[in-house]
Structures are given as structure tokens and as C-alpha cells.
Amino acid sequence: MNKDLTTGKPEKVLWEFCLPLFGSIIFQQLYNIADSLVAGKFIGENALAAVGNSYEITLVFIAFAFGCNIGCSVIVSTCFGAKKYSELKTAVSTALIASAALCALLVFAGVIFCGDLLRLIRTPQEVFADSQLYLDIYIWGFPFVLFYNISTGIFSAMGDSRTPFLFLAVSSVTNILMDIWFVAGFKMGVAGVAWATFICQAASCILALAFVLKRLKGIKTEDSFPLFSWNVFGRIARVAVPSILQQSFISVGNIIIQGVINGFGPGIMAGYSAAIKLNNLVITSFTTLGNGVSNYTAQNIGAGKMPRITQGFLAGLKLVWILCVPIVALYLLGGKMLILLFMNEPSKEALDSGLMLLRIVSPFYFVISVKLIADGILRGASEMGKFMIATFTDLILRVVLALTLSKTALGATGIWCAWPIGWAIATSISLCFYRKGVWCREQNTEKTKEA
DSSP, X not given: OOOOTTSSOHHHHHHHHHHHHHHHHHHHHHHHHHHHHXXXXXXXXXXXXXXXHHHHHHHHHHHHHHHHHHHHHHHHHHHHHTTOHHHHHHHHHHHHHHHHHHHHHHHHHHHHHHHHHHHHTTOOHHHHHHHHHHHHHHHHTHHHHHHHHHHHHHHHHTTOOHHHHHHHHHHHHHXXXXXXXXXXXXXXXXXXXHHHHHHHHHXXXXXXHHHHHHHHHTSOOSSOOOSOOHHHHHHHHHHHHHHHHHHHHHHHHHHHHHHXXXXXXXXXXXXXXXXXXXXXHHHHHHHHHHHHHHHHHHHHHHTTOTHHHHHHHHHHHHHHHHHHHHHHHHHHHHHHHHHHTTOSSOOHHHHHHHHHHHHHHGGGHHHHHHHXXXXXXXXXXXXXXXXXXXXXXXXXXXXXXXXXXXXXXXXXXXXXXXXXXXXXXXXXHHHHHHHTSHHHHHHHHHXXXXX
16 A cells, blocks of 8 residues: 655654564565574584575675665655656656666676685685575576565555565565475475575565556556656666665675685684674664665655654654664573574584674664664665765775774674774764755754744
8 A cells, every 4th residue: 555654743654664664674684594594403504604605795686686676766755755656657667677687787797706706705615515506596586686676665665565564474484484395305405595585585576566566557647658768767876876886885895804704714604694694684674764764755855845854863763772672682682592593503613703793783783773764864865975975984994994803812703893883983974964964954944933
């Protein structure tokens, strides 16, 4: 069901819209968590290390899916808020056509270069074959990942966060069952994990696209609309390209960090693989809430309702902090239990390294969540330059600190310390940019007039 985010109490509207998004990303993350969990439990520590090692490279591809999602979503949200439905349909078809061309290039590049990337990050020989096998299957399934993300972006742009949630809930549970079936039942090893994910993502993508097209058909327009517009493509690209670059550079940074971690051996790799999945579950979830704030912001800008943006920021901040409390408590108090979900008999090195990562980064979720909500406002307002400055600051700091601190007496623990330092500085920058936005200036002007 389409929903107008420009009317009603901002906190109520935003929370009702964002909570299903939060649920959706939890289920989406279960795809990757299930892969690692089943690999570690039913195959072994090296299989867990192989899936985790490959995961960092898959994030480069996910960066493109994420960027296309955001670019399409922001422009469609603005059209929906302004009630320009013909332009909305053109934006959707333009995004789908452009993404198909991009997808073909990415699959071609992935097939050719992923083996070289695995060598570049110093993948140990004992996990190389499984890492490459997992990647090969993932790459051929990437078109489903890309078009599913675009479909969910379109749903969100029109105020519907419930439909994607239902798709993901069903497909994620199915994926977990198929992972176990293929690995424990058919003894397919790492290939079983990858094929289970491939099949479930394909089903989700096809259903989501079918429902999107049906929803768009129900929106009546008086005029015919072009299927492709270079003008609309340019507007989508202005948001999508910086988002892709941001996520790609983050992924490249993570690959560099993975290369440093690989130098410490399979034990540290396995511990990191388990803990980073738990960390990414939180960060990706909060990023998705930030995307919801982007849709809210874009719709209200399209409707010319600037004062609601500041109210939306405060509502989003309240929501993420409420979510932070149980998550941080769980990771600090129950971290060992969570790490053990991924491994039957972990080495002491694997368990200790995973626990240390969780204990260092989880208290700082209260900090990074502020940045992700502020970033949501900046993206929704198409302030992509400012958004990228804050993000690249975080990335560069984390990579430099990881490379530097790993060579000290801290060892792998020094790598984990890079996260909170980068987060704290980047959050300060994002907040400064948010405070300088036109929405804050208009609010201050109104307060001055009232005084």
C-alpha cells in the first residue's frame, strides 16, 4: 500500500514506515549470517573463514545494488511527494533499463577478476578453493540481488515498507532451511550454501518485480510517459553514483582490512567472519533506517514541507537509540553465545578475536547511528558531496588505523580499535553538515520571527 509521508505527526509516520524496513534488513542480513552459520556448524572453521573472506568481495557488488536502490528511491520519492506520477513511472523504467546495462558489466567483470581479488587479499591456500567457488555462484546470482534492491527502493519511495518485509521474511526463513538441507542433507559443502542463497534470492527478486509492476500499473496517469529519459537518468545518477562510490570505497577498504586480517591466519579470520556478520547486521540495519529517513526527506522536499525534516531527524534518532540499548547489551553480555552459533568447536584464537571485536565496537553503535540518520537527511536532500566527505573520512581513518595499529603490540586488536575512532570523527562531520542544511536555517528563521 502506497503511503504519503508528508502528512501526519512526523514521529508516528516515520516510525510506522521505518520499523518494517528494519525488520526487512534483519531478514536480508539473515541470508549472509545463515551462510556463515551453516558453513561453520556443518562444514568447519575453514569453510566459515572461506565464506567470510568471500563476503568482503560480495560487498563491492552489493554497493552497486545499494547505490541503484538509493538513486531510484530518492527520485521516485520526490516525484511521489510532488504527485508527478508520469515522471515517477519514467524514473522507474529508466532505473531498470540503466541497471540492466550496469549489471551485465558487473557480472562480466566479476567472472574475470574475482580470482585475482582473492589472491590480492592474500587468501590462505586452505580456504582459496571454497572462497572462489562461493564467489562464482554469487556473481551469477547478482542480477537477482540488484533488481530486488531496486524493487524494494521503489516500494519504499511510495511509502510501502510492509511488502518488502513480507517478501524477505519468507525468503530468509526458506534460505536457512535450504542451507541446512543442501549442506547437511546433500553434503554439498560451501557450494550448497551458495546455491541455497542463489535460489531464494531469485524467487524474491521475481516476486518483488512482479508486484512493483502491478503497483505501478494501478497508478493512473493522464499523459503517456517515456520509458527512458536522459534527464531523469542524470537525476538518478547524481544520487546513485556517489552512493555507489561511497559503498564501493567502503567495500574496498574492508577488503584491504580483510587482507590485513588474513595475515593473522584462519583462526583470526574465522573469529572476524563471525563477529563482523553480527556487526554488519546492526550497521546495515541502521543504514536502512537512514534510507527510510531519505525517503521521508525526499517526499517532504517534493511537497515543500521543510520544517518536517528536522522533526524527522529527531524521530529517527530516538528510534535508533531505543534499538541500540538491547543490541549493545546483547553483544556485550551474550557475545560468546552469539559467536558460538557460528562454530561447533572454535579455536581459542577464533573465539577470543571475535569476542574482542564485538566488545570494542558495540558501545559505539550509539555514535554511528547518529551519523547514519544525518546521512539519511543529506541523501534525501541530494546533498551527496557533503555525505561523501563524512563517509570517506570514516573509511580512510579506519583503513589507515587498521594498517598502522595491526603492526603494533596490539596485533589484531588494533584493527578492531580503528572502527570507533573513524565512527566518532565522521559522525561529528555529518552532524555539522546536517546543522547547516536549509531545513535548520528555515527553522531558526521561524524561531527568530516568533521571538
